[in-house]
Amino acid sequence: MAKIDYFLEGLFHEHKDKLFKIGFYELKNKQTAEELVQDVFCDVADNPGQVSQHPNPKALLFAMLRNKIRNEYRRLDYQNKLINFLRPPQEEQIQSEQQYKDILETYLGSEDAALLYEFYILGYTLTELCELHKIGLSAVKMRLKRARDTLKETMAIIL
Amino acid sequence: MEDKAKKPNGREVKKISNIDVEQLRSRSTEDLYAMYHEIFAPVGDEEEDAFSEADLEDVALMEAISTILDERNPGSVPAFDDSKAHKAFRRAYMDSPNSQEHRDAPKGKVVKIRFRWAMTAAVLLIVLSVGTAGAIRMWRYSVIQSGDKMYTQNNTASNAGANDTGGAVIDNWEDALDVMGGSFMLPGWLPEGYEFTSFDYGDNGLLKVVNLLYEKDDMGICYVITKGDLSNFVIEKDEAEAEVAVIDDIEFYIYSNNDNNNILWIIDDVQYNVFSRLSFEELYEII
Numbered sequence: 067m068a069k070i071d072y073f074l075e076g077l078f079h080e081h082k083d084k085l086f087k088i089g090f091y092e093l094k095n096k097q098t099a100e101e102l103v104q105d106v107f108c109d110v111a112d113n114p115g116q117v118s119q120h121p122n123p124k125a126l127l128f129a130m131l132r133n134k135i136r137n138e139y140r141r142l143d144y145q146n147k148l149i150n151f152l153r154p155p156q157e158e159q160i161q162s163e164q165q166y167k168d169i170l171e172t173y174l175g176s177e178d179a180a181l182l183y184e185f186y187i188l189g190y191t192l193t194e195l196c197e198l199h200k201i202g203l204s205a206v207k208m209r210l211k212r213a214r215d216t217l218k219e220t221m222a223i224i225l
Numbered sequence: 226m227e228d229k230a231k232k233p234n235g236r237e238v239k240k241i242s243n244i245d246v247e248q249l250r251s252r253s254t255e256d257l258y259a260m261y262h263e264i265f266a267p268v269g270d271e272e273e274d275a276f277s278e279a280d281l282e283d284v285a286l287m288e289a290i291s292t293i294l295d296e297r298n299p300g301s302v303p304a305f306d307d308s309k310a311h312k313a314f315r316r317a318y319m320d321s322p323n324s325q326e327h328r329d330a331p332k333g334k335v336v337k338i339r340f341r342w343a344m345t346a347a348v349l350l351i352v353l354s355v356g357t358a359g360a361i362r363m364w365r366y367s368v369i370q371s372g373d374k375m376y377t378q379n380n381t382a383s384n385a386g387a388n389d390t391g392g393a394v395i396d397n398w399e400d401a402l403d404v405m406g407g408s409f410m411l412p413g414w415l416p417e418g419y420e421f422t423s424f425d426y427g428d429n430g431l432l433k434v435v436n437l438l439y440e441k442d443d444m445g446i447c448y449v450i451t452k453g454d455l456s457n458f459v460i461e462k463d464e465a466e467a468e469v470a471v472i473d474d475i476e477f478y479i480y481s482n483n484d485n486n487n488i489l490w491i492i493d494d495v496q497y498n499v500f501s502r503l504s505f506e507e508l509y510e511i512i
Binding site (some may be wrong): 078083084087088092096100103113114120129133136140143204 | 265266287309310320431
C-alpha cells in the first residue's frame with residue numbers, strides 16, 4: 067500500500083465529502099464536482115508544504131475549490147469563444163471534434179494545439195492532462211496559458 | 226450585519242461579519258442559491274490560485290449556505306465516489322518533486338522510517354546492531370502490543386533537549402513521542418495478525434503529529450496522536466450519522482467516513498484519532 071503523509075491523508079478524509087457537497091450545490095453535476103475536488107487534492111499533493119504550514123488548512127482547501135469552480139466557469143466561457151472562433155465558414159459544417167484540432171494547428175504548434183483541444187474541446191481535467199502528457203501540473207498550466215496568449219494575439223489580428 | 230468590503234483583486238463583495246446563520250435561514254432557497262452562486266462568479270480572465278484573509282468570508286458563507294441547503298433538501302446530494310480522487314491524490318503526491326522534499330525534510334517536518342520485521346529476527350538484529358538499549362526498546366514495544374492499556378512517555382530533560390535541536394533524526398516512534406513531550410494513550414489491544422509496520426512524525430510549528438500504522442495483509446489501522454494548539458481544529462462530522470459518547474468526561478466522536486470507521490477524542494491539548502475498516506466494536510477494544 068503506497069503511503070502518504072498522514073497529515074495530508076487526514077485532510078483528504080476529513081474534508082473531501084464537504085468539499086464535494088459544496089461543489090455539487092454550485093455545479094449540479096456529480097462528475098465535475100468530483101473532478102474538481104480531485105484537482106484540489108492533486109494541487110495539495112503537488113505542493114504539500116503550502117497546506118501543511120498554512121494556519122488554516124481547511125479554509126485554504128475550501129478557497130482552492132472555490133477558485134477551481136471559478137476557473138471551470140472561465141474554461142466554459144473560453145470554450146464558447148474558441149468554438150466560435152474556430153467555426154469554419156457557413157457553408158462548411160464541423161463533422162468531428164478532430165477538425166477543431168486541425169484548425170488550431172494552423173495557428174499554434176502541435177503541442178499547444180493539442181493541449182487547448184484536449185482541455186477546452188474534449189474537457190479533460192488538468193490532472194488528466196498531466197497523466198496524458200507526462201508533465202507536472204504547473205507545466206500544464208503554463209503551457210495552456212502560453213497557448214491562450216499566442217492564440218489571443220492571432221485572434222486579435224483576425225477579428 | 227452586512228457592509229461592503231473590497232478584496233485585493235478589487236472585487237466588491239458583501240461582507241458578512243460573524244455570519245448569522247439564523248438570518249440566512251430566514252431567506253428563501255432561491256435567495257440562498259443566488260448568494261451562493263455569487264461566491265463562485267469569476268472576476269476577470271486570469272485564473273485564481275492565491276489565498277487571502279478575505280477568502281475566509283467566502284469560506285464561511287459557503288459552509289453556512291450549504292448546511293442550510295442540506296437541511297432543506299436532505300439527501301439531494303449524491304455520495305462522493307472518492308476512489309478515483311484518492312488514487313490521483315496519492316499518485317500526485319508520490320510523483321511530485323515538492324512532496325519528495327516534503328517527505329525528506331530534514332528539520333522535523335516529516336520523517337518517515339518503515340519497520341517490517343519478524344519479531345525474533347528483529348530482536349536479534351537490534352541486539353547485534355544497536356546493542357542492549359535497542360533490544361529493551363523492542364521488548365517494550367512488544368509488551369504494548371500484547372495488552373498494556375496505557376503507555377506513559379515522560380518528557381525528561383534529555384528528551385526536551387532533543388526537541389530543542391529540531392534537526393535530530395527521529396528513527397522510532399518512541400523518540401517521536403519523547404519529542405512531543407507528555408503522556409499519551411496508546412493502543413491497548415490489536416486484532417489478531419495486525420503488526421506495527423510504520424510511523425510518521427510531523428511538526429508544522431503549530432502541531433506535532435505521530436501516526437502509527439498497524440497492518441495485516443491489505444488492511445490497516447491508523448492511530449494518530451496530535452499535540453499542540455487545537456483551537457483551529459473543527460471536528461467535521463455528518464451530524465445525522467455521528468455519535469458522541471461521554472466517558473469519564475471525555476467526548477468520543479464516533480463516525481464513519483465512507484469505508485473507514487473513526488473514533489476521535491481530545492484530552493487536554495492532545496487529540497487522538499483511530500480509524501480503520503474494522504468494526505466499531507474492534508476499535509473500542511483498541512482504545
